[in-house]
Amino acid sequence: MAKPALDLLRSRTDEHVLHALMRHRRLTRAELAAEVGISKPTAGESVRRLTERGLLADTGERTPGGRGRGRVGSYYSLAPSVGTALAVSIAPEGVVAEVVDAYGDTVRRAERPVRPDQVASTLRDVVTEAAGPTEAARPAEVAGPVGPAGRGGRPRLAVVSAADPVDRGTGRLVHLPDSPFLVGDLDPMAIVGAYVGGPVVVDNDVNWAARAERENAGDEFAYLFLGRGLGCAIVGAGEVRRGSAGLAGEIAHLLTVGPDRRAVPFVEVFAQLGLRQEGSTAIDVERLLAADESTRQVIGRAVAGVVAAAVTLADPGLIVLGGAWGPALLENIRAAVADLPRPAPVRPATAFAQPALSGARADAVERLRATVVAGA
Amino acid sequence: MAKPALDLLRSRTDEHVLHALMRHRRLTRAELAAEVGISKPTAGESVRRLTERGLLADTGERTPGGRGRGRVGSYYSLAPSVGTALAVSIAPEGVVAEVVDAYGDTVRRAERPVRPDQVASTLRDVVTEAAGPTEAARPAEVAGPVGPAGRGGRPRLAVVSAADPVDRGTGRLVHLPDSPFLVGDLDPMAIVGAYVGGPVVVDNDVNWAARAERENAGDEFAYLFLGRGLGCAIVGAGEVRRGSAGLAGEIAHLLTVGPDRRAVPFVEVFAQLGLRQEGSTAIDVERLLAADESTRQVIGRAVAGVVAAAVTLADPGLIVLGGAWGPALLENIRAAVADLPRPAPVRPATAFAQPALSGARADAVERLRATVVAGA
DNA sequence: AATTCTAGTAAGGGCTCTTGCCTGGAAAGC
DNA sequence: GCTTTCCAGGCAAGAGCCCTTACTAGAATT
Numbered sequence: 001m002a003k004p005a006l007d008l009l010r011s012r013t014d015e016h017v018l019h020a021l022m023r024h025r026r027l028t029r030a031e032l033a034a035e036v037g038i039s040k041p042t043a044g045e046s047v048r049r050l051t052e053r054g055l056l057a058d059t060g061e062r063t064p065g066g067r068g069r070g071r072v073g074s075y076y077s078l079a080p081s082v083g084t085a086l087a088v089s090i091a092p093e094g095v096v097a098e099v100v101d102a103y104g105d106t107v108r109r110a111e112r113p114v115r116p117d118q119v120a121s122t123l124r125d126v127v128t129e130a131a132g133p134t135e136a137a138r139p140a141e142v143a144g145p146v147g148p149a150g151r152g153g154r155p156r157l158a159v160v161s162a163a164d165p166v167d168r169g170t171g172r173l174v175h176l177p178d179s180p181f182l183v184g185d186l187d188p189m190a191i192v193g194a195y196v197g198g199p200v201v202v203d204n205d206v207n208w209a210a211r212a213e214r215e216n217a218g219d220e221f222a223y224l225f226l227g228r229g230l231g232c233a234i235v236g237a238g239e240v241r242r243g244s245a246g247l248a249g250e251i252a253h254l255l256t257v258g259p260d261r262r263a264v265p266f267v268e269v270f271a272q273l274g275l276r277q278e279g280s281t282a283i284d285v286e287r288l289l290a291a292d293e294s295t296r297q298v299i300g301r302a303v304a305g306v307v308a309a310a311v312t313l314a315d316p317g318l319i320v321l322g323g324a325w326g327p328a329l330l331e332n333i334r335a336a337v338a339d340l341p342r343p344a345p346v347r348p349a350t351a352f353a354q355p356a357l358s359g360a361r362a363d364a365v366e367r368l369r370a371t372v373v374a375g376a
Numbered sequence: 377m378a379k380p381a382l383d384l385l386r387s388r389t390d391e392h393v394l395h396a397l398m399r400h401r402r403l404t405r406a407e408l409a410a411e412v413g414i415s416k417p418t419a420g421e422s423v424r425r426l427t428e429r430g431l432l433a434d435t436g437e438r439t440p441g442g443r444g445r446g447r448v449g450s451y452y453s454l455a456p457s458v459g460t461a462l463a464v465s466i467a468p469e470g471v472v473a474e475v476v477d478a479y480g481d482t483v484r485r486a487e488r489p490v491r492p493d494q495v496a497s498t499l500r501d502v503v504t505e506a507a508g509p510t511e512a513a514r515p516a517e518v519a520g521p522v523g524p525a526g527r528g529g530r531p532r533l534a535v536v537s538a539a540d541p542v543d544r545g546t547g548r549l550v551h552l553p554d555s556p557f558l559v560g561d562l563d564p565m566a567i568v569g570a571y572v573g574g575p576v577v578v579d580n581d582v583n584w585a586a587r588a589e590r591e592n593a594g595d596e597f598a599y600l601f602l603g604r605g606l607g608c609a610i611v612g613a614g615e616v617r618r619g620s621a622g623l624a625g626e627i628a629h630l631l632t633v634g635p636d637r638r639a640v641p642f643v644e645v646f647a648q649l650g651l652r653q654e655g656s657t658a659i660d661v662e663r664l665l666a667a668d669e670s671t672r673q674v675i676g677r678a679v680a681g682v683v684a685a686a687v688t689l690a691d692p693g694l695i696v697l698g699g700a701w702g703p704a705l706l707e708n709i710r711a712a713v714a715d716l717p718r719p720a721p722v723r724p725a726t727a728f729a730q731p732a733l734s735g736a737r738a739d740a741v742e743r744l745r746a747t748v749v750a751g752a
Numbered sequence: 753a754a755t756t757c758t759a760g761t762a763a764g765g766g767c768t769c770t771t772g773c774c775t776g777g778a779a780a781g782c
Numbered sequence: 783g784c785t786t787t788c789c790a791g792g793c794a795a796g797a798g799c800c801c802t803t804a805c806t807a808g809a810a811t812t
Binding site: 379380381382385404405406407416417420439445446447448449450 | 787788789790791792793799800801
C-alpha cells in the first residue's frame, strides 16, 4: 500500500533513530532530532511509529530539573521486547555463556569448568543458567512478563566460539590432521539452537579473538593464536577472512622451520621439543613457558616460518600475537621475524581476558542490533 | 536548497536509469520505466534531469516500425561526454592499451612488443596511440568536438596491469627478494597519469587475471599464475585480497618441497632444475614444457606445497591454474595436490587470451560506470 | 506573579512518486 | 483509402514524507 520509494526514506529515519538510542540508551524526542539530524516533528513521528511496533517505550523518566528550566521532556529508550542475544565460549578451560542486550551490556552470565567427556552437558547447563530453559522444557511455569531480569524471554540469536576448527557450512567441530582436538566432536548449533529463537553462528575461538583485536589493530593484520592449540586469523578490509569452509588459518600442519632447521609441520616442532601434553595433541603451555632460551629461539624461528607464509600470501601489515604463550615469547618471535626476507611488525594482543568471548560478544551485539533495525 | 532526504530518492532513481542504459545501450522513456520499475512520469523526469546534466542524449533514433504500431518513441542513451577509461597491460611480451566505454566496448586499441630497456617509452607510445597525446602536448591542434572516434577526449581514469609486484601505496613496481623482475623499475602511475583526467590504478597482472576468472570460478578461490613469473591471488567474498601494501600472493619466496624433497623457496626449485632463463630470474617456459615426466612430477609437488600453504591460510574452495605453463601441468599438479592432508579441487583457468588485460578492462569499465553514476 | 526556556504539536509547503487519463501518430486490417 | 488498434509520452490529481514556522504547555528562575 505504501509507496516503495518513500518507504525507503521512512525506514531510513527509523533506523537512524534506533541506532541513536542504541548508542545513548535514552533520549527525548528533541534530543533525537538533534542527534539524528532531523526535525522535531519527524523525530516525533518516528517515535510514534516505532512505539506502535513495540520497539520503543516511554521509560517514564522525565528530564531532570537541573538541566534546563523549560518544560519536562519524556525519555524514550528501546523496548525490553527488542530482546537479547547469547554469546557462548567453549574452551578446554571452561564454558561461558553471556546474555547481552542491544546496548552491549551483559545482563546475565554463567561460567563453569568442563571435563573433556562432558562438554555437551556442561554446555547445556551453562546456557540454561544464563538464558533459561529450552522452549520444550518450560511452557507451563513461565507465563508472566518474562525471565529474571525482565529483559525478554529467549535470546533471539546466538554466537558461539569453540576452541576447535569449525566447518562453516554445518557448524560442527571438525578434526583436521595433526591439529589438537581440544573440545571434541560436538554440534553446538544444534545444542544452543534449542535455547534461542533465531540463528546460531559458530566459529572457532581464534577468529573471534581476532575480531576482538580489530579495534586496536586496524583493518589489515594477522592474528596468531599460540596456546594449547595453534591458530591464525587473517583480517583483511576489517573482516575476518574465513575461506570457503571456514577453515582458513588452521596452521597446525603448515610447513615451517624445525629444531634442526629442517622443514616440518608447525605442530610437529612442539612434538620434537617434547612440549606436547601426555596423550594429547595439545601443547603443554606450562613447560613451554619454563623452557630455556635456546628452545625459545627454536620456537621463535618456527613461528617466524608461519609468519613468512602469512606475509607471502596475505600481506598483513601487522602480526598480532595472542594465546597463552604467544605474547610471552614476543622478543624471540620478533627477532626471528626480523630475519625474514619480508619482515613485519609484531605486537602482542591487547585483549587479554577471554578474547574469544569478547569477539563473540561484540558480534552478538552487532547481529542483535541488525536484527532489531531490520524490523522483526 | 533541496531537501537532503528527497535528494536521496532522486539520485537513486537517476542511478537506476543510468545503470539500465549501461546494460541496454538505448531505451525509450517507457522502456526505462518498465526496466527500472518506476512510473512513466518519474522516468521522464529523470531523463530530463540527466539530459540537462549532459549524461544522457537523445540518439535521434526512433522506435522501428516493426516493433509496435503505436506512437514512435525516442531512444535515449548515454551521452558521449560520459567518456572512456583506459586499460593498460605491461608485460615482457608487450604493452597493450585499450580505450573502453561505459558499455564495456573497446573503442580503440594499440599493442606493441617491448624491449627490456625501453619499457617506459614503449608505454608512452602505446598509450598515445590509443588515447591521444597528453594534455601538455596537444593544446593547439585539437579544439573541435574531440578525438578520433568521437567518444570524448582524454580517458577519465586508467587501470594498469604490470607483470611485477606493485606497491599499492605508491603504484611503483617493486623488486622483492628472489622474485623475477620482468618489467623493471617503472612508475606507471606517473607515466599513464599524464594521459588521463582522473585516477590511475596500478596492480600486478596476477591480481587482474584472477579478477577476470571471477565470473567462472565463484567467490572463493586461489589463482596460481605459473609462467615466466610466479604469482598467486586469493579471492575471498568475490574480491581480490591485496593485503596492506598490495603484495599478497608474491609466492616466489614461499617455502615448498624441492627436487630432493627438502624445503626450498618456490622459485629455487626451478633454479635447481635448471629451468631459469640465462642471466635472469625468470623461468624458461619453453624448456619447462619440454621437460620429462619426472621433472614434471617434481614441479607438481612444488606447486602442491604452495597450494598447501594457500589452503591452510586462506581455505579457498578451488585452485585455478593460469599462466603459460600452469594449465599444461594440470595432471601433475592435481596428483600432487590430491596427496596433501587437505586436498582441494584444481582447475585450469578459463580466460586464456591476455587474462590480465581482461581483468584490468573489466575493472576499468566498472570504475568508469561508478564515476558516471557518482555524478561528475 | 512575571519571565524565560524547552518539549511537543499543528499547519503549511516542497518534493518525489504513483495512478489514471488524454493525445498524437504509425501500423494493421477492412 | 478509411477505420481501428496500439503505444509513447505528457498532463492532472493525489498521497506520502520531511521540513520550516508558529504555537501551546508547563516548569524553573527571577
